[in-house]
Amino acid sequence: MLEVDHLIKGDLMAPTDASQVSIQLDEDHAPETNGRMPVCRRCGFRTEETSSRHAATDGHQAKAGRWLDSQALVNRVAKARDVLGS
Numbered sequence: 001m002l003e004v005d006h007l008i009k010g011d012l013m014a015p016t017d018a019s020q021v022s023i024q025l026d027e028d029h030a031p032e033t034n035g036r037m038p039v040c041r042r043c044g045f046r047t048e049e050t051s052s053r054h055a056a057t058d059g060h061q062a063k064a065g066r067w068l069d070s071q072a073l074v075n076r077v078a079k080a081r082d083v084l085g086s
């Protein structure tokens with residue numbers, strides 16, 4: 001019973017590992033780096049040095065999740081403005 005409960009909660013929760021957050025950052029935008037540091041200028045999180053993918057660390061995942069939430073809000077506001085403007 002407890003095990004099932006845990007599984008259901010796990011499904012409903014936001015991304016629980018850094019790789020999942022990195023994928024969401026990738027979906028939001030392509031990493032922009034200055035070529036010297038593996039850090040995205042747009043969101044401020046780490047990227048992989050050898051590929052154009054985000055690589056948020058475990059310590060960053062909560063912060064990255066909040067960043068993605070704020071971006072989602074920005075997008076919703078932008079869409080609302082589009083609707084009002086048309």
Ligand SMILES: [Zn+2]
Pocket residue numbers: 025029030031032040041042043044045054
């Ligand atoms: Zn980024």
